[in-house]
Amino acid sequence: MSKQMEQAVVVRHLCLASTIKMLTLRAPAIAQCAEPGQFIHIRVADSYHPLLRRPFSIADADPQAGTIGIIYRIVGAGTELLAKVKEGDQINCLGPLGRAFELSCHRPLLVGGGMGLAPLLFLARRLCPRPVQVISGGRNAEEMVWPALFQPLCENIAITTDDGSIGLRGVTTDLLPQILTDGRFDRIYACGPRPMLIRVAEITKKFKVSCQISLEKHMACGIGACLACTCSGTDGLRRKVCSDGPVFWAEEVLL
Known part of the structure; x- marks a missing residue:
């Protein structure tokens, strides 16, 4: 690439x-x-x-x-x-x-927390005209700038905020089980804080839905040379988030 x-x-x-x-x-x-x-x-x-x-x-x-x-x-x-x-x-x-998202799905659900919604915006645009739904999480109404950006690209946007000033009070993974129960999704894409990704991986495994996650790490070189951004793979090997990722299948890495 x-x-x-x-x-x-x-x-x-x-x-x-x-x-x-x-x-x-x-x-x-x-x-x-x-x-x-x-x-x-x-x-x-x-x-x-x-x-x-x-x-x-x-x-x-x-x-x-x-x-x-x-x-x-x-x-x-x-x-x-x-x-x-x-x-x-x-x-x-x-x-x-870095490694990009894999787009071979029919009904995607995007789950993003905070600035983790940024790469999902580009993803939503490329997934069109497939029906795209988004769970958008943030701190408060003032920082919830995302619905206006996603609205032209998505058929439904669910919102959570930490303080409940807009949408549901809570986090994205509070809504995820219900939405997976109600919808027929074949791929989850997620990016956001590590605790959110851990919970997303647990929930999608339970519902048997394929899941890709984008990891947020401090990167020094960006090309896989300095090894500052490594994480553990489920096969026991180390993964370089900047070059092996930042996108991984949820089952590839230990969160």
């Missing part, structure tokens, strides 16, 4: 919530070969501080327009620097990187 080093140009930089932003980049080479589940590695500053690139899930890719999109939360020095870029600025990007 081809990866490119590209000087991407900022097309749009929108504020979706107080700490959540959407960045659209003109990066034709990356846009041409990006697949749902993959990520890009961004150099967030021209200097060597911070030294390491930052990984961001690809939330959208339009090969015809030559653009890619990411959605990120401002959480530290790297994302604080990224939040300052403006239209017309250039950003050095490496990608697309």
Whole structure:
């Protein structure tokens, strides 16, 4: 799978919530070969501080327009620097990187928590016109920016928030058993916090539905060289999340 080093140009930089932003980049080479589940590695500053690139899930890719999109939360020095870029600025990007989702399903259900919904947005677009349902989980109403983004792509969106300010009070996996009972799904795709993924894997195993998960890990090199992002496989071997993943079948890895 081809990866490119590209000087991407900022097309749009929108504020979706107080700490959540959407960045659209003109990066034709990356846009041409990006697949749902993959990520890009961004150099967030021209200097060597911070030294390491930052990984961001690809939330959208339009090969015809030559653009890619990411959605990120401002959480530290790297994302604080990224939040300052403006239209017309250039950003050095490496990608697309990692293993993509496998799309051979008929009735998918997407389960995402927090920023884990970003790669699922790209996935929902590629799964169309298949009927797609989403369980969207977040902290509160202010951060629940996702329904408006998923609405054009999905037939149904269920919402949970930690404080109950919108949707069901609770987490995505509180709804998952009921939705699996009521619907005839043949694939679950999930991305979000580790406790959510553990529970998703348990529930989908019980319901005998195939499940792919996208793991969130700190990545240094992004290409499988530094071994900073390894996890344990169920076969006893180590897996590199950046290159063997970030997408895995739920039964492949020990969560």
